[in-house]
Amino acid sequence: xxxxxxxxxxxxxxxxxxxxxxxxxxxxxxxxxxxxxxxxxxxxxxxxxxxxxxxxxxxxxxxxxxxxxxxxxxxxxxxxxxxxxxxxxxxxxxxxxxxxxxxxxxxxxxxxxxxxxxxxxxxxxxxxxxxxxxxxxxxxxxxxxxxxxxxxxxxxxxxxxxxxxxxxxxxxxxxxxxxxxxxxxxxxxxxxxxxxxxxxxxxxxxxxxxxxxxxxxxxxxxxxxxxxxxxxxxxxxxxxxxxxxxxxxxxxxxxxxxxxxxxxxxxxxxxxxxxxxxxxxxxxxxxxxxxxxxxxxxxxxxxxxxxxxxxxxxxxxxxxxxxxxxxxxxxxxxxxxxxxxxxxxxxxxxxxxxxxxxxxxxxxxxxxxxxxxxxxxxxxxxxxxxxxxxxxxxxxxxxxxxxxxxxxxxxxxxxxxxxxxxxxxxxxxxxxxxxxxxxxxxxxxxxxxxxxxxxxxxxxxxxxxxxxxxxxxxxxxxxxxxxxxxxxxxxxxxxx
Numbered sequence: 001x002x003x004x005x006x007x008x009x010x011x012x013x014x015x016x017x018x019x020x021x022x023x024x025x026x027x028x029x030x031x032x033x034x035x036x037x038x039x040x041x042x043x044x045x046x047x048x049x050x051x052x053x054x055x056x057x058x059x060x061x062x063x064x065x066x067x068x069x070x071x072x073x074x075x076x077x078x079x080x081x082x083x084x085x086x087x088x089x090x091x092x093x094x095x096x097x098x099x100x101x102x103x104x105x106x107x108x109x110x111x112x113x114x115x116x117x118x119x120x121x122x123x124x125x126x127x128x129x130x131x132x133x134x135x136x137x138x139x140x141x142x143x144x145x146x147x148x149x150x151x152x153x154x155x156x157x158x159x160x161x162x163x164x165x166x167x168x169x170x171x172x173x174x175x176x177x178x179x180x181x182x183x184x185x186x187x188x189x190x191x192x193x194x195x196x197x198x199x200x201x202x203x204x205x206x207x208x209x210x211x212x213x214x215x216x217x218x219x220x221x222x223x224x225x226x227x228x229x230x231x232x233x234x235x236x237x238x239x240x241x242x243x244x245x246x247x248x249x250x251x252x253x254x255x256x257x258x259x260x261x262x263x264x265x266x267x268x269x270x271x272x273x274x275x276x277x278x279x280x281x282x283x284x285x286x287x288x289x290x291x292x293x294x295x296x297x298x299x300x301x302x303x304x305x306x307x308x309x310x311x312x313x314x315x316x317x318x319x320x321x322x323x324x325x326x327x328x329x330x331x332x333x334x335x336x337x338x339x340x341x342x343x344x345x346x347x348x349x350x351x352x353x354x355x356x357x358x359x360x361x362x363x364x365x366x367x368x369x370x371x372x373x374x375x376x377x378x379x380x381x382x383x384x385x386x387x388x389x390x391x392x393x394x395x396x397x398x399x400x401x402x403x404x405x406x407x408x409x410x411x412x413x414x415x416x417x418x419x420x421x422x423x424x425x426x427x428x429x430x431x432x433x434x435x436x437x438x439x440x441x442x443x444x445x446x447x448x449x450x451x452x453x454x455x456x457x458x459x460x461x462x463x464x465x466x467x468x469x470x471x472x473x474x475x476x477x478x479x480x481x482x483x484x485x486x487x488x489x490x491x492x493x494x495x496x
């Protein structure tokens with residue numbers, strides 16, 4: 001077997017398929033580690049007097065397709081492959097829909113490791129690639145984080161082709177494009193850019209495409225999250241630059257508006273881009289109910305999000321400066337001092353909530369109820385009884401946490417948590433001026449943030465009255481006749 005040094009790695013990638021099958025198999029055996037990896041299978045075959053080599057990864061190839069191809073080839077006679085064996089095989093004897101040829105050994109290796117079967121023929125300068133792959137996959141199920149009372153129960157899975165088909169099922173538009181890209185020198189992760197060609201802004205599509213093509217890394221171990229950090233940057237801004245969804249109906253809605261979607265193989269989450277702050281505070285449930293009910297749900301959700309941000313720092317400010325408490329609300333002040341300072345109580349409470357959240361993620365489902373009882377009854381009640389916390393701290397902290405969980409976007413909820421802690425610390429240091437500085441700084445941060453050249457606070461900044469009204473009020477679908485102007489859609493009219 002030919003042994004390759006590290007310095008020769010790039011050399012074989014530039015090699016073409018050789019007429020000599022022995023040379024091809026020597027290179028492929030070494031590169032793929034045929035004798036080192038049990039799941040990389042090579043079969044030396046002879047059909048119609050010709051020598052063949054078959055390569056595939058066990059577990060990726062469909063056994064029934066592989067067997068049928070081999071059974072048919074076994075019946076070939078020498079004259080069946082004349083005068084051009086490769087053309088006869090591809091056009092006549094390999095009876096499968098997804099078949100192509102390549103003269104690049106690098107493409108052969110990539111194809112084999114991605115799932116297709118590679119068939120090489122002695123005397124041919126091209127290899128046959130048969131895309132008869134199958135991946136381990138679960139059935140589409142409703143995503144846990146985007147549940148609705150009424151609506152579809154299917155959701156994206158970890159297999160790219162399943163996710164694109166779930167989207168096409170909802171958009172049978174001939175202009176729907178699914179562009180394939182490969183990212184990662186070693187992982188060669190499949191990535192798909194999806195958009196409506198006559199709707200999405202061509203410059204936006206090119207920006208997304210170019211940004212992904214510029215990614216230089218050995219792999220995407222965390223799939224869509226790794227890709228997001230390469231493409232969108234802003235690592236130290238806690239607020240999400242993209243929106244994730246596991247619902248095909250939500251993905252279809254954003255495609256119709258003119259957004260560009262990014263699918264990454266091995267991930268059930270699809271990236272929606274560009275997005276603004278207000279994309280993260282809307283939920284599919286609002287559009288599964290009557291418009292007036294949707295408006296009510298949206299306003300309740302907005303109230304919960306604002307509560308999660310401002311309730312704790314505002315209450316702390318009033319608690320440490322009793323003269324600011326409005327008349328009639330003095331009952332909300334902590335009358336009995338605890339054994340530790342009020343600020344430390346709140347910070348310990350915030351830390352405890354995060355620990356419980358992480359514990360719930362790692363807790364098996366049968367034990368989740370027990371964890372809830374322990375956290376709610378034993379920890380909370382006993383902390384008050386021993387004087388570690390005041391009951392008011394537990395109450396207002398619980399309200400703020402509920403507001404966080406009512407935030408539709410998980411990433412937005414975590415960002416709001418960090419913002420709330422920053423407000424608390426500034427308020428503790430500078431009292432009312434600290435809170436004012438914190439809120440103004442937070443607003444400036446959001447106002448100056450852009451996601452792919454899209455203002456993060458649009459339609460508030462820059463101001464667009466009609467679009468802002470649509471954010472505040474869940475409009476009936478017949479009224480939504482225009483696509484968002486901020487996306488510069490090629491077809492701004494949504495009428496059929």
